[in-house]
Amino acid sequence: MHFRKFWRYGKRKKEVSKPLELPCEIEAIRQKALRGYHLEQVLWGKILLDSIYVPADPETAIIWFRMAAQAGYGPAHNMLGRCYYFGWGCAQNYQQAIAHYTLAAELNDDWGRYNLAIMIMRGIGQAPDLPSACALFQAGTQAGHAKSMNVLARFYEEGWVVSKDRKKAIMLYQQSAQKGDYRGQHNYAVWLAEQGHxxxxxxxxxxxxxxxxxxxxxxxxxxxxxxxxxxxxxxxxxxxxxxxxxxxxxxxx
Incomplete structure (x- = not known):
């Protein structure tokens, strides 16, 4: 009887320690990350940050982001910026967030440019600088970034830095909405409702x-x-x- 109890306990322990079996598409990402593919290193890091497939491990996620960032991969710098901004797997540090968002923007990463612009616009970690933020949102808009379009529309609607231009604001809200940004969709819907549509x-x-x-x-x-x-x-x-x-x-x- 005692032997059987011990055997069952040992079996349970062995089952708990088994590696998680990942879906094929997730395992494929992990394998490519291990082989040094920068996109997959960032994707695997995101999975480690928050997914249903593995326990959250933000400290290890940062390691993967750093690997890709050291190779000059813009999206990896953006994710490092987010980690420092929110304190995911590290101490919150706005200066480090700005530094990595800046590197991402210099590497033409749309999200890094947008996140940097938001920090500059709101004065997070530095004094507010609306002209610089506007320039970044304009660059993002030219690159087709939906969220940048929505915020730039607000600049034109309110007359921040640029001349107030309601018509241009609505055009940008519409473009943002068409590209799938939910804030752009809401803002464009508000204008349509005002017009009776x-x-x-x-x-x-x-x-x-x-x-x-x-x-x-x-x-x-x-x-x-x-x-x-x-x-x-x-x-x-x-x-x-x-x-x-x-x-x-x-x-x-």
């Missing part, structure tokens, strides 16, 4: 909801609460469901 606005809001953050979801609620149209009620139900889902997710974490 409620049905078209609802179409864009519906596209925005799946990826939208809580602030945008609440903004959709606020804007639509006084609108009258057959499709508004179903949209609001979808938004309410998404908000509750996000709250539950946060609570579980």
């Amino acid at each position: 409620i049905e078209e606005a609802v179409t864009w809001w519906r596209q925005a909801v799946p990826q939208a953050t809580l602030d945008v979801l609440h903004a959709i609620q606020d804007v639509t609460q006084h609108l009258k149209h057959n499709s508004i009620e179903s949209l609001r139900n979808i938004v309410d469901e998404k908000i509750n889902s996000n709250k539950n997710t946060i609570k579980l974490r």
